[in-house]
Amino acid sequence: NNLNWLIAQKDIVNIDVQTIAALHKTCASFDDKLNEQRLRPQLEEILQNSNSHFLGPHVESLWQCYLEYSERYELLAKNLQINVDGVTLGEFDFLVHDKHTEQIIHQELAIKFYLGVPYSSGSSTQTYWVGPNQIDRLDIKLRHLN
Incomplete structure (x- = not known):
């Protein structure tokens, strides 16, 4: 169920690039007939090999499984470091x-949960979407992306 949920999520950043749109449409519509039950043994093996209990690496492991067993996509590299002169x-x-x-x-995968906190200012009420700490707010991140 986690993998199906991940694939069905919408992007918060809308990049007008044809290949990204095609990838999202394919994933969301399950064009390659992904079935989490069929992949359960592979998912369990990939998740057991993960050394982290954090959400990000867990989601990357799910996505890795999707790509490795997809009929449409071939995983060429994961976490490929770019080094120049030892840096x-x-x-x-x-x-x-x-x-x-x-x-x-090239896919960059990021997932984060935010808590909606109501904030009153004069006669208006806003909601701040706060991440793991007070300065990690969704509205600030979205302003940087636009």
């Missing part, structure tokens, strides 16, 4: 080959 510049979460479009897709 790590960053990391690709997933590099994926889309077998339908013959494109290579």
Whole structure:
């Protein structure tokens, strides 16, 4: 059920790139007939090999399983570090080959939960969506993305 929930989620960032839109549409509509029950042994093995109890690595493990057993996508690399002259510049979460479009897709996966906290200012009431700490707010993150 966790994997099905993950695939059905909508992106909060709308990037107008055709391949990303195609990927999301395919995942959301289960075009490749993903069935979590069929994948249960593979999911259990991938999750058992995870060294973390945090939400992010758990979700990355679920996505890895989806990609590895998808009929449409081929997982080329996971957590691929980019090093230049011994310095790590960053990391690709997933590099994926889309077998339908013959494109290579770079995927960054992020998931976070926010708590809605009502805030009154004069005659108006707003809701702040607070993350793990007070300065981690969804409204601030969204302003940075736009």
